[in-house]
Amino acid sequence: MKKYAIFSLLFLLFSTVTVLAEINSEKKQEILDTKECAPLIAAIQAPGDTPDDIFMKMLACKRLAVIGTAEAVPSLEKMLANPKLNHAARFALEQMPCAESDQALLRGVKNLSGQPAVGCIQSVGVKKSTGAMAVLKEKYASCDCPKVRKAIYAAMGMIASDEAIDWLMARMKAAPDTDIHVWMGLGDALLDAAENCEKEGNYAKAIIIYDACVNPVFPVFLQKASAYHSILARKDKAAELLVSKMFSPKECCFTGGLKTIREFECANGEMVTKAILNILEKLPADRQSFVLMAIAEREDETSQKLIYPVLLAKLANPKTQLAALRGLKKVGGLDPLKTGEAVCKNITAETDLNAVIAVAEALPAGIADEKMVELAQKADFSKVPAALGAAYLKAIELRRITAAGPVLVKIANTEGIDSSVRDAALYALADIVTLDSLDLLVDALANEKNDQKASWILRSACTRLPREECAVQVTKLFEKAQTPVDQEKMLTLLKQIGGLTALACVEKACWNEATADLATKVLGTWNTPDDMKAVAAASLKLAQKAPEHYAIRGIRSYVRIARQFDLPAAQKFAMCRTAFETAKRDSEKILIFEVFKRIIEVSSAREAMSYAEIPAFREAACDACVAIALKFQGISEEFVTLLERVIEISQVENTKSEAKRALSRLDAMVKSVPVIILSARYGVEGKWKDVSDIVKKKFNGKSSFGLIAGNSAFGDSAPGQVKTTEIIVKFNATGEQRKLVFEENEAVILPEK
Amino acid sequence: MSFNKYFPRRREFLKVLALSGTAAAAPMVLSSKVLGLDGATAPSEKIVFGTIGVRSRGWHDLQVFLRHENIQYVANCDVRRDQRERNMELAKQLYGDNSFKTYCDMNELLIRDDIDAVLIATGDRWHTMASITAAKHGKDVYCEKPLSLTIEESRALANAVNRYGIIYQAGTQRRNIGNFMLAAKIVQSGKLGKITEVHANTLWPATTHDWLPAQPEPAASDVDWDKWLGPCPWRPFNQKYIDGSWRSHFDFHGGGILEWGSHTVDLCQWAAMKDDTAPVRYEPQFNDDGSKGGEVYAWYADGVKLVMRSSGWLGLGTCSARYVGEEGWIETGDSGRMAVSSDALRSELKYFGMPGTSPETHIAEFIDCVKTRRNPAANANVAAQSHIASHCAYIAWQLGRPVEFDPVKEEFINDEEANRMRSRAYREGYTL
Known part of the structure; x- marks a missing residue:
């Protein structure tokens, strides 16, 4: 890619240390926002080869891709020959629906060579340009470049006309291309064309192409894909071909056939399944396994009913048992008891217990649950092999059989039982325990030495129990806890449960010298959103009245709520003011600016800048204002004023330069719209209501919009009286300000001039 | 085999x-x-x-x-x-x-x-x-x-x-992560009643067309810049791109809706059993001061609303999703935690310790x-549909106006401007 390397050197010669886009951000914004072709054409026609020129031309092409018309084609066509800008021109031309763009690209194919020609061929293919066939054929005949050949194949595949298909088929019959990638490109183009035939309902032609591609001249995977599509395209006449694939010595043909078993449309399910089941026993066991699973995954009921008894029978064979289990996971529900019995009967030391669990989980509830509890009650889990016992209890857990509670407690408390079985009982218990029996679980965990496991099990139980009642139980456990470790466990659990009962316990602990350290940490990370008002109050109280160490935690917790949680902006600002007044150290006061930065509105920048007069916070305020401005997506004159203030007072060079960048960005946005709303009011003389925000929100830079100036939009400021709406606008082109008046319930349409 | x-x-x-x-x-x-x-x-x-x-x-x-x-x-x-x-x-x-x-x-x-x-x-x-x-x-x-x-x-x-x-x-x-699987299962079991809204956690949508300043291009054996760019428009080399700062550049990135929507819109489509379609109407939202907000609302053909938003979440972790039915709601996120509207639904929950980011x-x-x-x-197939929904939302956001979409034809309806944004031309030598 020498041309790009040279291009890059040129850029280095010209580029400055600043970001290129900053050189002319106003012009850039103009290009991005314009709805007219003329300025874009002017941009691409402009002389110059500097980085900025190239950047602007590329940008103009991007915009032309969206709004460009035939008038832009001649200028873009000239760029096609320019190796630097060929792609940029095609970026625009390829998206243009006009015939002129097709013709320009076709001329590009004819007249250009190398990579620029490749690009034009690509675009012609994407556009399926009229008249492309003749040009592409001629190009193929006259060019010996592999990349051009590959591009022509791809384009022909996309065009997929009869002529294109015939041409591609003829190429396949010729000697294979010496370049394997080009040759694969031909195969891919043929498959592309065949798919197009299928889309048009021409299955016969598609099958001809697919069958032609099952050809040793192509790589195996391409043959496999062709075979697979050839079967699917045959629809209800596919059985014979599919069956032959099942016996193919080539693994790729077998797996291709396997995929079709899964993908045949439901209407052909019976045909496929019967055909495969007829030959199932003739297949090797491994192939049988794959086939069993594939049929079980079919969505049609007929196939599922046909495969179900086969799967039950195959459970007895160790070679097919795993596949049968995986299949029964899908269709075992057809007769849950029969399935359960058959599975249990065939479990051996070699059985994959994981697959057994999966079958058990998938069976429908009801009688199967009763059976499972009955068996668990009868079994002596100290004598059942540990793996099997644990698997059985895992199935109870996954099925959430609440009736199994007592037997699980019994198993968990059985002396000398294998630890894996005991653990399985505890995990299962956590998933079915009720509020009344929570203490049983706690008791069962009393001797558990693994803290992580115990916490997991308790949390698991509390996740699903009624919140407030659960919190009452855990509060009692906290009060009984003797050691800091146990106290911490319970406080953490209370946070995980959430709710006002849990919070009340934690708040109380914040004021107890023995537990304050733990509790204030927990409060500071409380994450249940509906408790936030209460958490904020508790945190503020700590900030105001607790000893310094905990007061700092309190203020940080309070600001965190404003920063992280979803509250109205006005409420967040009020919280910030309170935090600022309450905090004793600057290191906490300054945290409020992070809150402002997350609210991308003018009001947030305004609020931030209200602290700029305090010397210690001037830079933080300026920094927040600039950060918001750089993300702001709208039109605001107030922002301009705020940013000018930043430039005036900030003593940090980076902040100043970022403010200038933001200002330039906002200015460009303002200039890109024809008219700006300055203010608006609604009502009658003496009873005006300021509706500026509502109108500005609806307006958003458009020259007209669907606002009806009446009570429904603004509220009734003067009941019973006929009101008017007055909007003060400024026209960008002239700077002229004008007052526009609308009658009540009149549609507001703003003039552009 | x-x-x-x-x-x-x-x-x-x-x-x-x-x-x-x-x-x-x-x-x-x-x-x-x-x-x-x-x-x-x-x-x-x-x-x-x-x-x-x-x-x-x-x-x-x-x-x-x-x-x-x-x-x-x-x-x-x-x-x-x-x-x-x-x-x-x-x-x-x-x-x-x-x-x-x-x-x-x-x-x-x-x-x-x-x-x-x-x-x-x-x-x-x-x-x-x-x-x-x-x-x-x-x-x-x-x-x-x-x-x-x-x-x-x-x-x-x-x-x-x-x-x-x-x-x-x-x-x-x-x-394939427990809490998201369970949430989808609860929705699909009908326990929330008829689904009316699904909410996808997305990020600030904007991308930039700017270039970073040119730097000397390394030898291709160290960093092959041309191959790094691949199908994208050429631009001068800058080390920051290859170190990860390509994000948010239009040529290389699909914007904040797609960044997380590829996860969360996908979750919404899955839970609402809309894996084979996409919403038919997309509306970008605006702030009170008239500026563009980061949210886009969309509606499926059956009236179910898809809300793509970055704020207002319950704090259950990144990439949250919320499903709202006539009889309740459920929300979950990458923390593995789940929140529901009632104790009855709470009894359906389970604790999953696996974060949503784990592959x-x-x-x-x-x-x-x-x-x-x-x-x-x-x-x-399913991922393509949810990505298409995210792309449509970003197109509506860029245009700053509502767009109507035909999910079968995968075309915007009577909207040439939006239709032209469905694809981008590739550099020479790169075709799909």
Whole structure:
């Protein structure tokens, strides 16, 4: 890619240390926002080869891709020959629906060579340009470049006309291309064309192409894909071909056939399944396994009913048992008891217990649950092999059989039982325990030495129990806890449960010298959103009245709520003011600016800048204002004023330069719209209501919009009286300000001039 | 093709435990020792595996792949020499020999007959092109999200995957993570009543057309800048791009809606059983001061509303999703925690210790699918639909006005401006 390397050197010669886009951000914004072709054409026609020129031309092409018309084609066509800008021109031309763009690209194919020609061929293919066939054929005949050949194949595949298909088929019959990638490109183009035939309902032609591609001249995977599509395209006449694939010595043909078993449309399910089941026993066991699973995954009921008894029978064979289990996971529900019995009967030391669990989980509830509890009650889990016992209890857990509670407690408390079985009982218990029996679980965990496991099990139980009642139980456990470790466990659990009962316990602990350290940490990370008002109050109280160490935690917790949680902006600002007044150290006061930065509105920048007069916070305020401005997506004159203030007072060079960048960005946005709303009011003389925000929100830079100036939009400021709406606008082109008046319930349409 | 040997039971068991929320942090219910199923996998049963562009997230994915006994890591492709060397070093440590190969051109890796599957974790700009190229070479693909940068790319990828019959898993792992699976199950069971709204956690949508300042272009053997750019428009080199600052640049990135929408819009489509369609109308939202907000609302043909928003979440972690029905709601996120509207729904919950960012179970499913040839959870067809919905939302946001979309034709209705934004032309030599 020498041309790009040279291009890059040129850029280095010209580029400055600043970001290129900053050189002319106003012009850039103009290009991005314009709805007219003329300025874009002017941009691409402009002389110059500097980085900025190239950047602007590329940008103009991007915009032309969206709004460009035939008038832009001649200028873009000239760029096609320019190796630097060929792609940029095609970026625009390829998206243009006009015939002129097709013709320009076709001329590009004819007249250009190398990579620029490749690009034009690509675009012609994407556009399926009229008249492309003749040009592409001629190009193929006259060019010996592999990349051009590959591009022509791809384009022909996309065009997929009869002529294109015939041409591609003829190429396949010729000697294979010496370049394997080009040759694969031909195969891919043929498959592309065949798919197009299928889309048009021409299955016969598609099958001809697919069958032609099952050809040793192509790589195996391409043959496999062709075979697979050839079967699917045959629809209800596919059985014979599919069956032959099942016996193919080539693994790729077998797996291709396997995929079709899964993908045949439901209407052909019976045909496929019967055909495969007829030959199932003739297949090797491994192939049988794959086939069993594939049929079980079919969505049609007929196939599922046909495969179900086969799967039950195959459970007895160790070679097919795993596949049968995986299949029964899908269709075992057809007769849950029969399935359960058959599975249990065939479990051996070699059985994959994981697959057994999966079958058990998938069976429908009801009688199967009763059976499972009955068996668990009868079994002596100290004598059942540990793996099997644990698997059985895992199935109870996954099925959430609440009736199994007592037997699980019994198993968990059985002396000398294998630890894996005991653990399985505890995990299962956590998933079915009720509020009344929570203490049983706690008791069962009393001797558990693994803290992580115990916490997991308790949390698991509390996740699903009624919140407030659960919190009452855990509060009692906290009060009984003797050691800091146990106290911490319970406080953490209370946070995980959430709710006002849990919070009340934690708040109380914040004021107890023995537990304050733990509790204030927990409060500071409380994450249940509906408790936030209460958490904020508790945190503020700590900030105001607790000893310094905990007061700092309190203020940080309070600001965190404003920063992280979803509250109205006005409420967040009020919280910030309170935090600022309450905090004793600057290191906490300054945290409020992070809150402002997350609210991308003018009001947030305004609020931030209200602290700029305090010397210690001037830079933080300026920094927040600039950060918001750089993300702001709208039109605001107030922002301009705020940013000018930043430039005036900030003593940090980076902040100043970022403010200038933001200002330039906002200015460009303002200039890109024809008219700006300055203010608006609604009502009658003496009873005006300021509706500026509502109108500005609806307006958003458009020259007209669907606002009806009446009570429904603004509220009734003067009941019973006929009101008017007055909007003060400024026209960008002239700077002229004008007052526009609308009658009540009149549609507001703003003039552009 | 030997069936049972492809399914080491210990691994399978771990997978089920993980899906049920037990494996991540809790001690094992059944240890592999108890099961007595530890056994090495013979070389002939391995999945021969390569990677393309693995650096940060991709490196993490790779470590997870390598924990599977079936994986035989043989080759890496990267346009950066330092990354090729890093992979080479890893392979030496793993296998103690020099058989591992590295490439700068992915075609050289993909043309190898011995490679079965590849992990693609390049920057977003390459995801579709690399995946389609891999499909055209018959390789199974696990590709980090997002799968595409445009509507056209989404469809082209799904078509290529279907054409070549490969297994494709989009790296949007949440369809294989317990809390998200349970939330979708609750929605689909009807326990929330008729679904009226689904909410997807997205990020600030904007991208920039700016260029970073030009820097001297390194030698192609160190960083092949032309290949790094791939199908995207040319621009001058800057080290920051290759170190990750390509994000938010329009040419390389699909914006903040897609960044998380590829996960969360996907979750919404899945839970609401709309995997085969996309919303029909998209409306960008505005702030009170008239400025553009970050939210886009969309509606499916049956009236279900899809809300794409960055704020107002319950704090359940990144990539949250919320499902609202006539009889209740449920919200969950990457923390694994779940919130519901009533104690009755609360009783349906389960604690999952696995964070939403973990690819463990997702990769395990991919490996299983490579062997059984079944379609994975985040297959190309469903992922393409959710990406198309995210792209439509971003187009509406860029235009600053509502757009109507026909999900069957995949066209905006009577809207040429929007329709022209469905695709982008590629540089010479790159076609879908």
